[in-house]
Amino acid sequence: MTGRQPVAGAAPAVEAARSPDAVPRQRQVRPAWPSVWQLLRERAASTPDLPYLDIGDRSGAWCRLSFGEFHARAAAVADRLRGEHGIGHRTRVALIARNDLESVQALFGVLATGAEVFLLSPNDPPERRARQLAARAPNLVLGEEAVALTVAAPAGPPAAAHCPAVDSDPALLFNTSGSTDLPKTVVQPHQAVLTNAVAFCRHHRLRPGERLLGFLPISHANAVHTNLMAPLVAGCHSILLPELAPFDLPRRIEELDPRLVSMVPSAVEALLAVWRKPRRPPSLTHVLTAAAPLAASAAARFTALTSVPVVQGYGLTETTNFSTSLPLDLPAGAYRRLMTEAGTPTVGAAFPGTEVSVVGPDGTPLPPGATGEICMRGPSLMTGYLDDPAATAAAFAGGRFHSGDLGQAVLDPDAGTVFVLTGRLKNIAKVRGEQVSLEEVEHGLTSVGGIRDAGCARTEHPLDGEQIVAAVVLDDLPAAAALTAAAVRDRLRATLPAVAVPRLLVRVPGIPRTPTGKIVRPALRQLIEDHRRRGDQL
Amino acid sequence: MTRGGRHHGGGHGQRREGGSDMDGIDERVRRLAVEVCEQPTSAPEDWTPDGPLAGYGFDSLALVHLVMRVEQEFELDLQPEDMTGAAFSSLAAIGELVRSRLA
Secondary structure, three states: OOOOOOOOOOOHHHHHHHOHHHOOHHHOOOOOOOOHHHHHHHHHHHOOOOEEEEEEOOOOOEEEEEHHHHHHHHHHHHHHHHHHHOOOOOOEEEEEOOOOHHHHHHHHHHHHHOOEEEEEOOOOOHHHHHHHHHHHOOOEEEOOOHHHHOOOOOOOOOOOOOOOOOOOOEEEEEEEOOOOOOOEEEEEEHHHHHHHHHHHHHHHOOOOOOEEEEOOOOOOHHHHHHHHHHHHHHOOEEEEOOOOOOOOHHHHHHHHOOOEEEEOHHHHHHHHHHOOOOOOOOOOOEEEEOOOOOOHHHHHHHHHHHOOOEEEEEOOHHHOOOOEEOOOOOOHHHHHHHHHOOOOOOOEEEOOOOEEEEEOOOOOEOOOOOOEEEEEEOOOOOOEEOOOHHHHHHHOHHHOEEEEEEEEEEEEOOOEEEEEEEEEOOOEEEEOOEEEEHHHHHHHHHOOOOEEEEEEEEEEEOOOEEEEEEEEEEOOOHHHHOOOHHHHHHHHHOOOOHHHOOOEEEEOOOOOEOOOOOEOHHHHHHHHHHHHHOOOEO | OEEOOOOOOOOHHHOOOOOOOOOOHHHHHHHHHHHHOOOOOOOHHHOOOOOOHHHHOOOHHHHHHHHHHHHHHHOEEOOHHHOOOHHHOOHHHHHHHHHHHHO
16 A cells, blocks of 8 residues: 655645734634544543434444543544554545444544545445546545444553644545536645634534534535534534434424534525424524525524524635634624625624635735625635645635635624625535536536537525526437437436536527637526526426 | 414315315325426326325425425415424325315
8 A cells, every 4th residue: 555645845825824823813723732633532531421422323323422432433443444454644545424423433533543534425426436536546435334344342442543644634635616527625634624623612602511413414524524523622512413304303403402503504494494383492502504695584584483593604615614604692783784684694704713805806905895805814724625736826826715705894893894705706506505616517518418518507596595507509410309308417417416417407509608718607697597488498 | 374273164175085186286286396396306297196205306405395385385384293204205195284284
């Protein structure tokens, strides 16, 4: 097995952007541990008997593990990974992660060896997964095999092996939407994971023993950090459901009495639809939503129905998890002004450990009220895109991470400097909180035999937030004329995540493009709408 | 708004007899289902009244969307006990729920 070489000295722009001193002193966050594993070891030593995790295992049993028990199990997994698979520092393990005990144990077991974890979704179509594995070449792939690593009741005390990975060594790798067949892979180092987890606990004022309820998939960054990492820092009890089951969620919230529920806007909408005569559990201070814009009306209806405030946050996989969040305990008037009665609800103020600014096209910071690109600095940032120095350099131009989101800073008398997102520079849709690159879907469509050209747009959807709609130009061939929407979708499902498959496919004579070949997005949206009205569905 | 379970009397003539759809409720439910299922995995013409909606391409959010549309269409205000996966598991189950709440 070949060990990976350490990443060559990060480009100066990345180093500058990731410096703790890029953040004002009073808002700096300096985690006390060199690695995620060291955090778990210290937590298991200080509060071994506090409950850490309620989660199902693959036999269908519902399990509760204390910090001490979980640490012992993860250490046993690490021993097997080292002994049987040669996994260690500077190796890479792909984990097809489900919200189950085996996956979570495997995740921490890999981190204990010093290796990096490349998280993959169990819902990826096989072709897509195969391409990703071929490109990223992990030393080991754990899917169903994660079960075989499980040691039900480890004998004796866990190995005292020291985790060799520290600070800027890669911890977690996540795919994010790209403009080609192959998604970009974000490298999150230990330091970013820990910084953001400490910031999360500080912002939400989490205390040992408090319960966090979650159901988002741990193959994505949000749930790993919110539901697994933050509870380790704070000593909280994480309850992780296998998936969003809307009909069961009201009962779960009322019975489990969590301090916090982690959501996405489509889950808020679903909960609004099914939660009848809600009884607010006494511990619940707020629900947290991120990953896609929350409508002011949804926030208003939710707080009216449940009397529980919705706290919106914002971040990207590239910034680990959260970069901003609504301040807690705002006066009622400020909450209404910024969330429920705002034209666009705010995503809140900069998170501890992160500096957020709005910059103009020339890279200079803009004053409050001016619209520009949202940029971040601080040690919560990724170290770059895996094997893609060009994309990394572009993202960190000028020593800041460029989010691709447009927005402005607002000076609020109660909340201070908060941010409002107004648009996107990149052609990204957010379907059910998952990012979908319109270019990737267009590429998928033109790979279907019979489709000569294609253009995609995003439109609003009552539950999903946004949905993808597409215009296609067919070849002048008899076979193309027989192409059905069902056949196109079947073909796309083999290569794209389900959320990326267009809900509407219309036939058009041509895609509006600039002389250089770029799609004219506003004209395309209008074209799709016109053809939809005329009944030109494929 | 009709509150489920509170209105009594009347409506007996609309009950389904021998599996026929004399009141048209089943057809209206089916139309709503076709409308909200944006990615059917089988042709809606092949959907049977008792077949599981989950098997036709309805995921949990599509089922919630169907709840919302059913309430609008029939002007119902469903109760906590109606909000179960079982009540929305098939076209026939939804038809029965609607009938019981309109009765």
